[in-house]
Amino acid sequence: MRRTPRARRHRTPTVAALTLALTAAVAAQPAWAEPGTLTEVRAELQRLYREAAVATDKYNAADEKVTAQEKRVGTLRTQVREAEGKLSRLTGRAGAAARSQYRSGTGASLPVEVQFVLADDPERALDNATLARQAQQGTLGVITALTETGEELRARSGEAAEVLGRLKTNRTARDTERKKIEQRIDAAERLEASLAAEQLRALDDLDTREANAAQDAWVDTGVLDTVGTTTTAAGKRAVEYAARQLGKPYIWGAEGPGGYDCSGLTSQAWLAAGVTIPRTSQQQWQGLTRVPVGSMRPGDLIIYYADASHVALYIGDGQMINAPRPGRTVSIAPAGSMPILGVVRPGA
Structure with a gap:
């Protein structure tokens, strides 16, 4: 709601x-x-x-x-x-x-x-x-x-x-x-x-510093030297769909069009590309083809945290689109800003 x-x-x-x-x-x-x-x-x-x-x-x-x-x-x-x-x-x-x-x-x-x-x-x-x-x-x-x-x-x-x-x-x-x-x-x-405004800014600064530090550590592994830069036609359509949702609010349990939760966004992006995938991030992790993080390409789904509780759509250049949490909107963020559990590929 x-x-x-x-x-x-x-x-x-x-x-x-x-x-x-x-x-x-x-x-x-x-x-x-x-x-x-x-x-x-x-x-x-x-x-x-x-x-x-x-x-x-x-x-x-x-x-x-x-x-x-x-x-x-x-x-x-x-x-x-x-x-x-x-x-x-x-x-x-x-x-x-x-x-x-x-x-x-x-x-x-x-x-x-x-x-x-x-x-x-x-x-x-x-x-x-x-x-x-x-x-x-x-x-x-x-x-x-x-x-x-x-x-x-x-x-x-x-x-x-x-x-x-x-x-x-x-x-x-x-x-x-x-x-x-x-x-x-x-x-x-x-x-x-x-x-107060300054405290909110301080919290945002903490978020930004932590995300950037995690991203820098991830990039320093050399992972971006091996990831794919091109994708399939379906992967491209999934990325384009997700990009059109930027700015829409995170809404629990939502699959659009007014708002999304994290897996609602990824499942609908791939449905728009003509591929039906499981609804939740845990199901996506369990049911889709897993690929090495270093082999991912735009359109692949990045699963985060040990319990697979978050998912985002990789869009290339070390970035992803996700619906982060309540109070936030669909946005572009560094792909390595959260602990990565693994990567799955719809339609593989």
Whole structure:
């Protein structure tokens, strides 16, 4: 859900005041350690935002499973209805044929031997009787098969519905977890809104210095000497799509067009390129082809942190496009500014 930015107060709270405010905001959380400096306040804010990202990714994954299972249940129920309809029509036709045969007195129901003796053309009578019996047996076989198929489909539909129920329960649990994280992020946002302009600039400076230091260390490894500078037509379209989203807000669970979360941006960028990829950063890490960081090219996805909780689209020249976190917008940033877990390549 997108939040309306809160007005900032024009005062300069002390670090002690910041500590008290943030401590009160998350007092119910046992993992909390009181920050004593602006650097520690920033670290705690980063931790809260990352926890929110992880919780959101888990919810998105659970929601995706529910959607897929709902589709499967719907398909099975449609197949059950179709099988039952075919069975009803075939049974009705078989019954009508038998009644017609009985009323007409054609003798087709007589034993083959009797038809052979009474017929003017015994050979033809034998052929007709054999064909009639084969048709009856074939019809009965189809009815039996349809009956068994219907029973199997009903059983599978029931099992699928049970799985759907469990998935919905899991999604509800994930949603509850996410809401708890959202409450903590609300507290963090209130704290940020209470900072004076110079303190916000100081926090931004800390972010910039840390990102630049990480990027410099990454570049110093020589990685940019080996990475690709060209990409496929699909990769180019994915990068172009992401570039058009620059400036749009980060919105939890969003896949555009008004805003995105990190994996919502990457999955939609590649969908625009004609390639469907998993929805969350963890699923993208697990399900897509992995390539060495030194072999990545524009359009590849960079997965960050040991828990694969963030993802960005590499655009070349050591830069990436990502949806960073709540309160930020889709932007270009140094590719090495966060701990890189690995690189995956859609469509490989």
